[in-house]
Amino acid sequence: MRPIAGSECRKAAAPLVLRDVRVEVRQDGGAPLRVLDVPALHIPSGARIALTGPSGAGKTTLLHLLAGIGRPSHGMIRWGNLDLAGLTESARDRWRRQEIGLVFQDFHLIPELSILDNILLPLTFGAAGRTREFAQRAIALSERMGLPNPHRRAAVLSRGEQQRVAMARALLQDPAILLADEPTASLDAATGETLGTLLLDAARERGATLVVVTHDPHLISRLDTVHRIESGHLLETRP
Numbered sequence: 018m019r020p021i022a023g024s025e026c027r028k029a030a031a032p033l034v035l036r037d038v039r040v041e042v043r044q045d046g047g048a049p050l051r052v053l054d055v056p057a058l059h060i061p062s063g064a065r066i067a068l069t070g071p072s073g074a075g076k077t078t079l080l081h082l083l084a085g086i087g088r089p090s091h092g093m094i095r096w097g098n099l100d101l102a103g104l105t106e107s108a109r110d111r112w113r114r115q116e117i118g119l120v121f122q123d124f125h126l127i128p129e130l131s132i133l134d135n136i137l138l139p140l141t142f143g144a145a146g147r148t149r150e151f152a153q154r155a156i157a158l159s160e161r162m163g164l165p166n167p168h169r170r171a172a173v174l175s176r177g178e179q180q181r182v183a184m185a186r187a188l189l190q191d192p193a194i195l196l197a198d199e200p201t202a203s204l205d206a207a208t209g210e211t212l213g214t215l216l217l218d219a220a221r222e223r224g225a226t227l228v229v230v231t232h233d234p235h236l237i238s239r240l241d242t243v244h245r246i247e248s249g250h251l252l253e254t255r256p
């Protein structure tokens with residue numbers, strides 16, 4: 018497939034290193050409950066990684082830490098020289114807008130807005146501004162994702178179409194790191210395979226690091242490395 022114009026001038030992703038990362042939560046003033054324990058994790062630049070494991074194991078918690086959404090209770094998270102866990106919330110938000118394309122588990126679309134406006138949504142919060150170039154890029158991404166008329170409202174889209182919008186939005190600013198939470202969940206097999214291919218192609222064309230939370234065996238088989246999490250513990254790695 019044809020790369021989207023403008024994607025040739027991207028930055029390379031930095032490698033990711035986690036050490037002694039723990040997340041503890043407190044509910045109703047009770048004792049802290051450990052929901053994630055990652056003694057060590059290294060994700061090289063441009064790697065394509067699956068995070069898998071049972072429901073409630075801590076996969077989304079880990080993915081959000083990699084995106085700088087929340088901070089660990091303990092430990093170190095570094096992207097290259099950047100100490101992500103040491104940044105303030107606003108600095109992490111800025112960093113995420115510049116470096117990360119994130120596909121949330123439940124899409125995070127605004128139903129009243131069009132496909133196009135949903136794809137352009139990240140510009141509302143960042144410094145980049147909604148330029149003609151970004152609008153053209155959003156239309157190109159929408160076509161690339163196989164979406165219908167970009168002026169249709171998100172409210173009328175199927176789940177597969179919503180997922181395509183979420184993926185186009187994640188690619189808008191040509192991120193060096195792509196993170197996706199269950200991108201093929203609750204889609205039929207054919208749609209899941211198509212969206213998996215779009216995601217893998219997008220990562221490959223950019224040389225982006227790709228981390229995917231998934232239970233989908235077919236998608237897992239197409240990624241380079243599989244990390245399994247159970248009850249908050251990062252257990253095994255399959256190259």
Ligand SMILES: Nc1ncnc2c1ncn2[C@@H]1O[C@H](COP(=O)(O)OP(=O)(O)OP(=O)(O)O)[C@@H](O)[C@H]1O
Pocket residue numbers: 042043044052070071072073074075076077078079
């Ligand atoms: N802020 C929080 N407060 C209380 N519990 C939390 C919090 N964040 C995560 N948890 C708990 O941590 C555990 C891991 O949640 P997480 O969403 O990371 O699991 P998951 O592996 O992504 O699950 P699923 O596959 O069902 O999406 C769950 O038991 C969840 O309830």
